[in-house]
Amino acid sequence: MATQIDAARLLTLRAGDMIDKGIRCDVECSMAKWYGTEIGVNTTRQAVQIHGGNGVTKEFVVERLAREAIIGPIPDGTTEIQKLLIARMLTGVQAFR
Numbered sequence: 001m002a003t004q005i006d007a008a009r010l011l012t013l014r015a016g017d018m019i020d021k022g023i024r025c026d027v028e029c030s031m032a033k034w035y036g037t038e039i040g041v042n043t044t045r046q047a048v049q050i051h052g053g054n055g056v057t058k059e060f061v062v063e064r065l066a067r068e069a070i071i072g073p074i075p076d077g078t079t080e081i082q083k084l085l086i087a088r089m090l091t092g093v094q095a096f097r
Contacts, residue, residue: 001043008036027089034082037072044069 011032018025044066048055055062073079084095 001046004039005043008032008039011035027086030082030085030089034079034086037069037079040069040072 011028015025015028015032018028044062047062048066051060051062054060055066057063088094
C-alpha cells in the first residue's frame with residue numbers, strides 16, 4: 001500500500017511541477033487523478049479488511065477514510081472518463097465521435 005501511495009504522490013508532484021513551469025500536462029494530470037483516486041479506494045478497503053470488524057465502526061479512523069475515498073472518483077469526472085482522456089491523448093483516437 002505504501003508503494004502505491006508513493007507512486008500516486010509522485011504522479012501528482014510531477015503534474016504540479018509541470019503546471020508550475022507552464023508546460024501543458026493534460027495526460028499527466030489525468031494520470032495523477034485517475035491513479036490517485038483508484039489507489040485511495042483500494043488502500044482504504046485493504047485497511048478496513050486489516051482492521052476486521054472494527055474497520056467498519058466509527059471508533060476507528062479507517063471507517064471515515066474509507067467513506068471519503070469512495071467519493072473520490074466522482075467529482076470532476078469519473079475514473080473511466082480520465083482513462084478515456086488518457087487514451088485519446090496518447091493515441092489520438094477518440095472513443096466517441
